[in-house]
Amino acid sequence: MISFLRGTVAHVGLSSAVIDLNGAGMSVHATPQTLSRLRVGDEGKLFTSLIVREDSLTLFGFASDDEREVFDILLSVSGVGPRLALAVLAVHDPEAIRVAAHSGDNKAFTKVPGIGPKVAGRIVLELAGKLVPHGTPGTSAPAVSAEAVWKPQVIAAMTSLGWSEKDAASSIDKSLADSPGLAEQGNVAEILRATLRWLGQDGARAGNRAGARG
Numbered sequence: 654m655i656s657f658l659r660g661t662v663a664h665v666g667l668s669s670a671v672i673d674l675n676g677a678g679m680s681v682h683a684t685p686q687t688l689s690r691l692r693v694g695d696e697g698k699l700f701t702s703l704i705v706r707e708d709s710l711t712l713f714g715f716a717s718d719d720e721r722e723v724f725d726i727l728l729s730v731s732g733v734g735p736r737l738a739l740a741v742l743a744v745h746d747p748e749a750i751r752v753a754a755h756s757g758d759n760k761a762f763t764k765v766p767g768i769g770p771k772v773a774g775r776i777v778l779e780l781a782g783k784l785v786p787h788g789t790p791g792t793s794a795p796a797v798s799a800e801a802v803w804k805p806q807v808i809a810a811m812t813s814l815g816w817s818e819k820d821a822a823s824s825i826d827k828s829l830a831d832s833p834g835l836a837e838q839g840n841v842a843e844i845l846r847a848t849l850r851w852l853g854q855d856g857a858r859a860g861n862r863a864g865a866r867g
Contacts, residue, residue, distance in 0.1 A: 655701050655712065662697040670714070672697060681714035682735075684743040690716060704735045713739060723747040723784065730779045732772060741765050748787060754780040757805030759813065774813025781806050781841040803839040810845050824848050 663678055664671040670691050671678045681699055691697045699714030700721045713735055715721040720742055727738035727750075741750060744765045753761035754777060762773035781803070804825065811821035825844065828851030829836045835847060 655703050657698060657700045658712075658714070659696065659698040662691045662693050662695055665691050665693055670697070670699075672699065679712060681712045682739065683714040684739060686743065687714060687716045687720075702735075711735065715742075717747075719747045723750050726780065726783050727776070729783070730776050732775065737765075737767055740767060751784045751786045753777075754784040755786055757781075757803075757807075757809045759809040771813045774810045777806055778810040778841060778845065803841050803844060806841045807845050807848065810841070811848070821848075824852055827851065 658672045658674065658679055658681065660672045660674040660679075662670060663673040665688055667685075668688075669680055669682045670688055671680050673679075681701060683699065687699070699716070700718050701715070702713045702721050702724055704711045704713065713724065715724060724735075724738050724742060727733055727741055728735065741762065745753065745761065749761070752758070757777050759770065759773040759777045762768050762776050763770060768776075804822070807825055808818055808821045811824070812818055816824070825848050828848040829844065832847060835844060
């Protein structure tokens with residue numbers, strides 16, 4: 654694995670740069686912010702992630718190891734490739750991405766070109782627990798209830814599937830009425846599945862009641 658490159662900057666383009674490593678030019682794709690820090694003729698250093706495909710080897714470069722870490726985690730989301738992950742980092746810095754994923758703010762991801770509500774909801778759902786905001790040294794964060802963390806993420810996932818926020822919140826509360834332990838655990842994926850199962854069962858019950866009345 655190529656962890657970083659350090660060498661003379663030979664070229665800086667709109668979406669990539671070339672780093673001269675003792676006579677070998679390495680092309681690296683990066684965000685506009687990262688590329689703006691490079692100057693042709695000066696020494697440059699980029700943390701890198703190598704993406705291997707059947708027909709290509711592509712390097713993506715980052716100004717910090719934190720950016721690379723967030724990039725690699727974004728790639729774990731189904732449907733998110735390296736170009737889209739890089740686009741997220743072009744719009745939001747790593748900490749903003751951590752906060753958005755942790756708080757269930759899917760609207761933050763829809764600000765990225767190419768990401769609609771469904772993909773944003775999937776990003777928030779699949780990154781739950783994987784990206785956590787860094788704490789501020791010397792300060793203590795205000796206490797936050799477990800529900801305040803997981804509920805917005807579940808609601809975001811359900812709205813991406815077509816429910817309104819009001820209906821999603823109501824369905825979550827009703828589906829967990831008999832499962833307080835699930836709410837305490839705060840597992841977003843499990844709570845989402847439980848809510849969707851409850852919605853299916855509730856629909857069946859409503860249909861049975863209507864049939865009985867007829």
